[in-house]
Amino acid sequence: MTTHAETFRALHHAPRPLVLPNAWDHASAAVLAAAGFAAIGTTSLGVAAAAGKPDATGDTAAETLALARRLAGLPCPVSVDIEGGFAQTPEGVAEIAAELAALGVAGVNIEDGRPAGTLADLAERCETIAAVKSRAPRLFVNARTDTYxxxxxxxxxxxxRLRAFAEAGADGVFVPGVAADDDVRALVDAGDLPLNVLFLPGRHTVDGLAALGxxxxxxxxxxxxxxLHAVTETARAVAAGGQMPTGLPSYADVQALAAAGADSPLDQS
Known part of the structure; x- marks a missing residue:
């Protein structure tokens, strides 16, 4: 039987790019899985906002791990954003990654940005990537740099930085914020690992990014x-007595989502 980790890795080498939607709770992930997306990621901002905490401060380890436990039972691979790693040492990050792999999580994002707006020491990031791969070799490590x-x-x-991450054992590299076609193409051409780009509305299309590699x-x-925008606009429509948007899921539809992943298989990595 093909594991989620094997499926997830293969999706990075398919004819078309993997479009990875990012969820922030079980319902948002389950509805995306039900819509047919091949894999689901998490968004650290979403997890933090749902908990009433700021993003990228390393303060949502408990919430992230709890969400991972709920999402591991979904019928598709799940990748979890662990910000900078939720630990102060490479060994500590590796322990968290190993716990996620044991739950059945297929991949993790590890970033080098710091709350002060600086980049983490490159050697330390590489040591962390190597430690994670040592403890959880099947886990897809998407190494993110926040240079842009x-x-x-x-x-x-x-x-x-991307080349150093590759040498340390990363499986993919992520450069959020890159927009110009020439820069994207240069990043693709600079290494052999799959490049992950953050979709920027008005700047990117899936076909355009696919053509760049x-x-x-x-x-x-x-x-x-x-x-959040839909929440506000729908509430305003109710208050104004206006027409509701069509196609909303029913109460029963949302109840059904809660059953998705209720029985979480372990060690699917």
């Missing part, structure tokens, strides 16, 4: 922000 996101380095710095396209916090 934070304005902390240009193309050459980004390429150097991108292998994975994430939505990040886009779906959460769209959902």
């Amino acid at each position: 996101w934070l304005g902390a380095g240009g193309l050459e710095v980004t390429i150097a 991108v292998r994975r396209i994430s939505t990040g916090s886009l779906l959460l922000r769209a959902a």
Whole structure:
């Protein structure tokens, strides 16, 4: 039987890029799985916002692990955003990654951005990636650099970090915030690992990124922000006595989502 981890890895080498929508709770992940998406990721902003906490401060380890336990039973691979790793040492990050792999999680995102707007030490990040792969070798490690996101380095710095991540054992690399076609193409050409790009509305299309060689396209916090907008607009429509949007899921539909993943298989990694 093919495991979720094997399926997830193969999706990065399919004819079309993997479009990875990012969920923030069980319902959002389950509805995306029911819609037929091949894999689901989590968004750290969404998990933090749902808990009433700020993003990217390393303060949502408990919430992230609890969500991973609920999502591991979904019928598709799940990748979990663990921010900087939720631990102070490479060994601590590796322990968390091993716990996620044992739950059946197929992959993790590990970022190098820090709350102060700086980049983590490159050698430490590489040591962390190597430690994770040592403890959880089947886990797909998507190594993220925030050079573009934070304005902390240009193309050459980004390429150097991506190559170092690859040498440390990463399975894929992620550069959120890169927009220009020439930069995306250069990042694809700079290494052999699948490149993950954050979808930027108005700047990207799936076909355009596919033509550049991108292998994975994430939505990040886009779906959460769209959902929050829909909440506000629907409430305003109720207050104004206006017409409701069509196609809303029913009470029974949402109840059915709760059953998805209720029986979580362990060790599907």
